[in-house]
Amino acid sequence: MxxxxxxxxxxxxxxxxxxxxxxxxxxxxxxxxxxxxxxxxxxxxxxxxxxxxxxxxxxxxxxxxxxxxxxxxxxxxxxxxxxxxxxxxxxxxxxxxxxxxxxxxxxxxxxxxxxxxxxxxxxxxxxxxxxxxxxxxxxxxxxxxxxxxxxxxxxxxxxxxxxxxxxxxxxxxxxxxxxxxxxxxxxxxxxxxxxxxxxxxxxxxxxxxxxxxxxxxxxxxxxVLGVNSPSQLADLERRYQRKLAEQQMEAGVRLADPARFDLRGTLQCGQDVEIDVNCVFEGDVVLGDGVRIGANCVVKNAVISAAAVIHPYTHIDGERQGVKVGEGALVGPFARLRPGADLGPEVHIGNFVEVKNSTLGKGAKANHLAYLGDATVGERVNYGAGSITANYDGANKHRTVIGNDVHVGSNCVLVAPITVGDGATIGGGSTLSKNAPAGELSVARARQTVIPGWQRPKKAAR
Structure with a gap:
């Protein structure tokens, strides 16, 4: 009919x-x-x-x-x-x-x-x-x-x-x-x-x-509950979230506190997934077996592979491109993964590190205060604290390619487009705008100068 x-x-x-x-x-x-x-x-x-x-x-x-x-x-x-x-x-x-x-x-x-x-x-x-x-x-x-x-x-x-x-x-x-x-x-x-x-x-x-x-x-x-006021909407939100939390727990997910869980899309979980308090999941999210999500994380449009750990206060937003986190990877705390971030197995992304439209090979590490945008990073790379890829020239984006086993020292700027060959070392504080050859040390910084007898200015007496 x-x-x-x-x-x-x-x-x-x-x-x-x-x-x-x-x-x-x-x-x-x-x-x-x-x-x-x-x-x-x-x-x-x-x-x-x-x-x-x-x-x-x-x-x-x-x-x-x-x-x-x-x-x-x-x-x-x-x-x-x-x-x-x-x-x-x-x-x-x-x-x-x-x-x-x-x-x-x-x-x-x-x-x-x-x-x-x-x-x-x-x-x-x-x-x-x-x-x-x-x-x-x-x-x-x-x-x-x-x-x-x-x-x-x-x-x-x-x-x-x-x-x-x-x-x-x-x-x-x-x-x-x-x-x-x-x-x-x-x-x-x-x-x-x-x-x-x-x-x-x-x-x-x-x-x-x-x-x-x-x-x-x-x-x-x-x-059958309708919404006619902000208080009714908030009440229905909590009721609904509790229902969604119950469904996840029935499927085997361990929620530290189901009253502090928010799902605003779809969430697929493997076995032995653990989710701490105050986490928000948006869009389409997949968590593999043994994934652990720390407290106060936001995860949107991402696939997180088995045994990965997302430490507290991490923000992951894949938008339309999505984000991928490889098996056994460690992310955070206070990390940010933006659209197109693709982390291989056992990658480490540490505190205050931002990754956008970049791939990182197995075992690569960026543990502190760094930015990787529009980059292809090889395996076992160590990316130093304070280092960035300068991927935007004011009009266009350019790509940085970093080979396997590269060591990038602290406070480096890689001005794209640039390629760093396998096994290369970039000296701390360098700003590179030309390719760095494989297996060699590249340094680009001003020579240190000591001025004898120099006096620091003093405040004028009042």
Missing amino acids: ALDVVIMAAGKGTRMKSSRPKVLHTLAGRPLLQHVLQTVATLDAQRTVIITGHGAEQVEAAVQAPGLQFVRQSPQLGTGHAVQQAVPALGDDGITLILNGDVPLIEASTALALIEACAGRQLALLAIELPDPTGYGRIVRSGDARGGHVVGIVEHKDASPEQRKIREVYTGMMAVPTRALKGWVARLRNNNAQGEYYLTDVVAMAVHDGVPVVATHARDEIE
Whole structure:
């Protein structure tokens, strides 16, 4: 049966106190709406319609993808009015699944259960029981029992004191026979406390028309929690991160403290991986067997091979090019690996060393206060403290090539393009702008001069 998905994303989000549209605020590094779309992508929908309103241009630009359709709701006169805008874009038959762009963590299995409950002939509501249902529409059933037939939904602001005691609430998501939905939303009226057109009024219409109304329940509260304020967003972030941490620990990862773990992308881990506190993983990250990540590290778009150790306060950001760290390598503390950094096995990158668009062969070391940019570094190279590759001439980047077994002394400048041959030694304090031959000592610095009797200037007396 054909499936259409409607995502409501028109709200202003006044309580967010932000110029950014609410559905573009981020959870685990991605916009709220993008989470919903990721779930929808697994449902094999015929069409996906996003209802935009406040900040429509920003929202539509942020989530452009093949197959998406946008309709605009202006002014915003309630959820029923929103769906009225989407109706012309829907098919004539099949099922319409209605989701909310600010309820990001709905699972595909829950959405499929809702669709199956609809079956093209029933109105299926996604419900949950909450200890504190304040703000949610209450599901009203015939009789007192939980198993009574659903006869309506009453919004919190319109509910009587007795109805507000009901803990079974409507989550804002439903699956509806499309043909029936079109007829019901055309009959909506705004005679309520808010003066809005409530989508929930279609429940009473379905009951009146003899269409069965059923409620399926979400398995986890996190699936139905919406975001209306910064505090709610922060609460959902921590809940979600705890869930992601549990998944990693179930797979065998040792987290020093799951409450201080942040995943904002994908993380694949081998066996015996250890992650200390306050680490952030972004983009796509792969950690091989036995990798250890020290405290307070940021790792983005990187592949870190087995037995490598990333010491505390290291920042790795591969952007689009990615970063590779070889087997048994040691990085940090306070190191920075930028896009295109490719470290071979047993490479050492120490404190306050930055590597960008450079490859380092097996066993190469840059242990202190150094910069390697646009460089090809051979095996067993020792790169001295304070040394840099001067790779930029003000207009273009140039490459430095350092052969195997090279020793670069402290405080050296290698002005690219330049090649340092195998086994060469560069004397400390040298600035080289010409190639250094293999196996030889190259020195380029001013001769030391001693001036006898020289007196250091003194401050004038006041």
